[in-house]
Amino acid sequence: MTQLAEVFGSKVRSVAAAAAATAAALTLAACSSGSSGEEPTAADSGTASAEAASYGDLTVQLSWIKNEEFAGEFFADSEGYYTEAGFETVNLVPGPSTGVAELVSGQVDVALSDAVSIGAGIGNEGAPLKIIGATYQKNPFTVLSLADGGNIATVEDMVGKRIGVQDSNTSLFTALLAANGLTADDVEIVPVQYDPAPLVAGEVDGFIAYLTNESLILEHEGYDTVNLPFADNGLPFVAETFTVTDEAIASDREMLKAFLVAEIKGWTDAVLDPAEGSRLAVEEYGSDLGLIPEVSALGATTQAEDLVVSDETAENGLFTISEELQAETIASLEGAGITVTAEQLFDMSLLTEVYEENPELVDYAG
Structure with a gap:
């Protein structure tokens, strides 16, 4: 963990x-x-209106x-x-x-x-x-990947990849795909929780995360990370x-x-x-x-x-x-x-x- x-x-x-x-x-x-x-x-102030x-x-x-x-x-x-x-x-x-x-x-x-x-x-x-x-x-949402793993730097890099998506973010990820002319058939959506351990273990190629959170922690732990921000890719x-x-x-x-x-x-x-x-x-x-x-x-x-x-x-x-x-x-x-x-x-x-x-x-x- x-x-x-x-x-x-x-x-x-x-x-x-x-x-x-x-x-x-x-x-x-x-x-x-x-x-x-x-x-x-004025009554609440009790004295002058300037109070x-x-x-x-x-x-x-x-x-x-x-x-x-x-x-x-x-x-x-x-x-x-x-x-x-x-x-x-x-x-x-x-x-x-x-x-x-x-x-x-x-x-x-x-x-x-x-x-x-x-x-x-x-x-x-x-x-x-x-x-x-x-x-x-x-x-602040992003598709987080590892440089020596999925290395997802562009939307096209997601095609054919396994993307770890939490249940609560399925609709958001679907919207990201749609905004870029892709569908769920273009990727393999893997249900995950919120710990990016599956990404570290190589079980998924990408992981839905926050720019200011998971990627920074993995970097702190020595991993070379790559981010695909939603906001820069059709979903601001x-x-x-x-x-x-x-x-x-x-x-x-x-x-x-x-x-x-x-x-x-x-x-x-x-x-x-x-x-x-x-x-x-x-x-x-x-x-x-x-x-x-x-x-x-x-x-x-x-x-x-x-x-x-x-x-x-x-x-x-x-x-x-x-x-x-x-x-x-x-x-x-x-x-x-x-x-x-x-x-x-x-x-x-x-x-x-x-x-x-x-x-x-x-x-x-x-």
Whole structure:
């Protein structure tokens, strides 16, 4: 067993499980109180209207364990950005979870998820959710292979190869094939779990993984790896999405905007200082997980340089999702059998207002 299985486990998210959980949660939605945040009033401030807003406690569902993937949240907490924004506490609940069921049932206020899981919840289950921003501008999924094994560097290299695919990612892999004019008949799909031991043992030629996780761990263990990123091969979609309920947007708009301000500040720090983001994960927030410092540092740097920033964020600020990327995401979901419109999936108006009111936040690179 590799350190991957022991430390990280599954990095992939189960859309099928999310749909089942959402169906159950939707039956309880009428009893949910929605967001725990409250709009500030002059009476709440108790004194002058200039007093800082107070939003009380906030609960955020993380999509994964407390590793470097959430460096921006760790900065926002440790540097006091959440407090400055008006929150008494921000509870970061570790996953794995898509956050769909938790949002619908009112257990959390915000979920860090991905467009596939949220799109499935909306399109298949009618979940009243919206993505209001995205940390990852780029889909982090990849077909991982070994240089002295499958050596899958192009889509054509997959033809005739054995690809290890987890059950939860079958539809995504099928969509990758379709986006490149291939079908399941062109490859041999081998059911696997989340430990890439079958790849190391030569039982499969390729393995569905995360760019910032499995490949880095195998490299740390001495393997020469090759990645075929989904995002660069016809299947781009946003991930680590800030997702909330429609009710929260209607009732707690200023609270959500304050949260986004704190997050932008936190992720600005994470982009500029990935080493410190990794340290926060390894030594503080994920200190009980046995994270590998070298791997964490690589993951923090990779996401800061390749996933979080883009030409779009350089021009318009972190978390922004261009209309083009929204359209690409919708097309990716259609390829995975999920039917949803951009208007149903995204509401970028809050982030637009945040940057209009705080234009200095756009220049995260300083």
